[in-house]
Amino acid sequence: MKLLVCVSKTPDTTARIxxxxxxxxxxxxxxxxxMNPYDEWYALVRALELKxxxxxxxxxxxxxxxDNDTVIRKGLAIGADDAVRIDxxxxxxxxxxxxxxxxxxxxxxxxxxxxxxTIDYNGAEVGAMIAEYLDLPFISYASKxxxxxxxxxxxxxxxxxxxxxxxxxxxxxxxxxGMAEQxxxxxxxxxxxxxxxxxxxxxxAFEDKSVAVSYSLPPQKTSVKLVDPENMExxxxxxxxxxxxI
Amino acid sequence: MVLIFAESQKGQFKKTAFEAVSFGYKTAxxxxxxxxxxxxxxxxxAADLGKYGASKVLHVADAALDHFDSQVQAAxxxxxxxxxxxxxxxxxxxxxxxxLLGRLAVRLDAGSVAGVxxxxxxxxxxRVKRPVFSGKAIAEYExxxxxxxxxxxxxxxxxxxxxxAAPVEAISVPVPAxxxxxxxxxxxxxxxxxxxxxxxxxxxxxxxxxxxxGIVEELADVLGATTxxxxxxxxxxxxxxxxxxxxxxxxxxxxxxxxxxxxxAIQHLAGVNSSKVxxxxxxxxxxxxxxxxxxxxxxxxxxxxxxxxxxxxAFKAGQ
Ligand SMILES: Cc1cc2nc3c(=O)[nH]c(=O)nc-3n(C[C@H](O)[C@H](O)[C@H](O)COP(=O)(O)OP(=O)(O)OC[C@H]3O[C@@H](n4cnc5c(N)ncnc54)[C@H](O)[C@@H]3O)c2cc1C
Ligand SMILES: Nc1ncnc2c1ncn2[C@@H]1O[C@H](COP(=O)(O)O)[C@@H](O)[C@H]1O
Numbered sequence: 001m002k003l004l005v006c007v008s009k010t011p012d013t014t015a016r017i018x019x020x021x022x023x024x025x026x027x028x029x030x031x032x033x034x035m036n037p038y039d040e041w042y043a044l045v046r047a048l049e050l051k052x053x054x055x056x057x058x059x060x061x062x063x064x065x066x067d068n069d070t071v072i073r074k075g076l077a078i079g080a081d082d083a084v085r086i087d088x089x090x091x092x093x094x095x096x097x098x099x100x101x102x103x104x105x106x107x108x109x110x111x112x113x114x115x116x117x118t119i120d121y122n123g124a125e126v127g128a129m130i131a132e133y134l135d136l137p138f139i140s141y142a143s144k145x146x147x148x149x150x151x152x153x154x155x156x157x158x159x160x161x162x163x164x165x166x167x168x169x170x171x172x173x174x175x176x177x178g179m180a181e182q183x184x185x186x187x188x189x190x191x192x193x194x195x196x197x198x199x200x201x202x203x204x205a206f207e208d209k210s211v212a213v214s215y216s217l218p219p220q221k222t223s224v225k226l227v228d229p230e231n232m233e234x235x236x237x238x239x240x241x242x243x244x245x246i
Numbered sequence: 247m248v249l250i251f252a253e254s255q256k257g258q259f260k261k262t263a264f265e266a267v268s269f270g271y272k273t274a275x276x277x278x279x280x281x282x283x284x285x286x287x288x289x290x291x292a293a294d295l296g297k298y299g300a301s302k303v304l305h306v307a308d309a310a311l312d313h314f315d316s317q318v319q320a321a322x323x324x325x326x327x328x329x330x331x332x333x334x335x336x337x338x339x340x341x342x343x344x345x346l347l348g349r350l351a352v353r354l355d356a357g358s359v360a361g362v363x364x365x366x367x368x369x370x371x372x373r374v375k376r377p378v379f380s381g382k383a384i385a386e387y388e389x390x391x392x393x394x395x396x397x398x399x400x401x402x403x404x405x406x407x408x409x410x411a412a413p414v415e416a417i418s419v420p421v422p423a424x425x426x427x428x429x430x431x432x433x434x435x436x437x438x439x440x441x442x443x444x445x446x447x448x449x450x451x452x453x454x455x456x457x458x459x460g461i462v463e464e465l466a467d468v469l470g471a472t473t474x475x476x477x478x479x480x481x482x483x484x485x486x487x488x489x490x491x492x493x494x495x496x497x498x499x500x501x502x503x504x505x506x507x508x509x510x511a512i513q514h515l516a517g518v519n520s521s522k523v524x525x526x527x528x529x530x531x532x533x534x535x536x537x538x539x540x541x542x543x544x545x546x547x548x549x550x551x552x553x554x555x556x557x558x559x560a561f562k563a564g565q
Binding site for chain 2: 017038093094097119120123127131135136137138139153156157161162163165166168178208209210213214215217226229237238240245246
């Protein structure tokens with residue numbers, strides 16, 4: 001099986017969120033970056049498991065500048081065979097999708113894996129866009145995926161439940177919790193990653209149609225109102241009269 | 247015109263569909279254009295969408311559309327948008343809506359914004375806001391293309407009744423054959439799914455073990471709430487994984503979130519801090535969750551929660 005895993009780089013979950021340039025840009029000073037957890041823990045690991053069971057190859061693709069190589073190398077250390085970085089700093093989900101789609105168009109991957117969303121922009125858009133560019137089926141929020149011959153059976157999360165679906169390869173899948181168990185790279189993997197190919201390719205031309213132009217922080221909660229633990233009638237009264245929540 | 251895809255389930259509309267129509271109506275007013283709703287497959291009360299501001303309802307009645315395949319539905323919605331000359335297309339940011347948004351953007355050569363929670367503002371440029379960084383910041387987007395596609399975040403704007411039933415117009419649009427075959431759909435019956443719940447009662451490791459969840463369920467029961475949990479609780483299989491809220495679980499924004507024995511780690515807060523009112527019950531006055539709370543109770547949950555349940559019961563009985 002020929003598998004492609006789209007990986008992105010996101011600020012660590014505990015990163016302080018601040019902005020610069022008149023609140024028009026994310027302030028990356030002192031921010032630790034990680035591989036987006038859904039890409040790393042679920043999409044990549046499930047792709048590796050499929051390769052281990054069926055043979056084939058797992059390629060990682062990232063759209064981003066050279067700073068992203070550390071995250072890409074981590075993916076190689078976890079077990080991907082090779083990697084491609086499309087050398088541009090994307091400003092929208094569509095920019096990412098367009099680059100990946102144009103790269104993947106002639107490669108005939110059986111499955112293109114993504115994470116269900118990035119934990120910074122939480123857009124969950126890129127997978128659907130790649131699928132549309134390439135005229136492929138797209139199954140989002142997949143928490144389980146099995147492949148039998150040329151057919152994939154997938155369980156996808158929906159509000160309050162799950163849907164079992166089937167589709168023929170090739171297809172695009174976005175991975176959610178449940179699809180696989182996180183793998184920690186070992187020393188051997190880290191050493192091997194250094195010599196695995198990381199190919200840098202040039203981007204195609206693209207003009208953004210939708211961009212973030214400014215950022216703000218949400219209004220802070222005023223300080224918490226403490227209620228006597230013996231007096232829950234008071235809490236109910238506050239929730240009804242003051243907060244209008246019940 | 248603004249075209250709103252009103253998502254239905256077994257022929258019934260969900261609250262998210264009414265929210266989307268209401269949002270579309272406000273957007274259309276802001277832009278000075280008409281607003282129409284689009285309904286796919288079996289739909290019983292399509293005319294009701296008029297109550298939330300749709301001046302007409304377009305209906306593609308092919309029952310094949312009852313099963314979701316983002317490719318098929320995006321093709322149909324895209325074609326309906328083209329036929330009706332829509333300049334803004336709105337979907338709900340549900341699991342299915344999110345899979346449609348990106349496809350529609352590509353298909354209509356449109357700029358997209360996912361999970362918006364404000365009506366477009368200003369004149370000249372088209373700008374909308376949405377939470378980013380798991381609710382830790384708000385970004386304003388400018389959409390520069392002729393056609394714009396947006397998904398509306400759930401529970402962000404309550405549906406507002408503004409009119410009467412609207413005429414339903416059957417339209418004919420080719421429906422491609424699905425390539426994703428739906429084999430079965432399993433939904434937890436009888437409870438409001440977490441992303442749609444208005445009141446959520448959530449508990450964490452402070453509960454000590456799954457056998458103690460009775461008091462949480464009783465409180466949820468009297469409040470008509472849906473139950474949720476922190477990640478370690480789901481990981482330990484104390485509760486089913488679909489209850490897991492937070493950065494790696496489900497992000498929710500109910501009117502009321504009651505957190506019981508949850509410390510309030512940043513990854514937990516990321517999924518719940520947009521809730522309108524937050525109540526925290528924790529025996530540790532230093533628990534970080536109190537900083538994000540509107541109301542706090544410092545005490546032993548095993549005593550406080552049953553007391554709160556009784557107080558809610560007494561309040562409901564007196565109403
Ligand atoms: C990348 C990443 C992603 C993560 N994603 C998520 C996520 O999506 N969701 C999530 O929840 N977590 C997530 N976590 C884990 C998170 O960091 C915390 O570890 C977790 O939220 C803690 O769960 P808890 O509050 O239930 O448990 P604890 O932190 O152990 O807190 C238990 C609380 O209960 C209180 N307590 C104990 N006994 C009583 C009593 N008798 N009465 C009253 N109070 C009592 C204690 O004072 C304490 O505050 C993530 C972590 C990482 C690294
Ligand atoms: N710059 C990028 N390079 C490669 N893949 C990406 C990039 N950004 C996002 N993705 C993939 O798209 C998924 C969804 O991202 P998003 O639509 O931004 O929420 C991520 O989980 C990644 O798999």
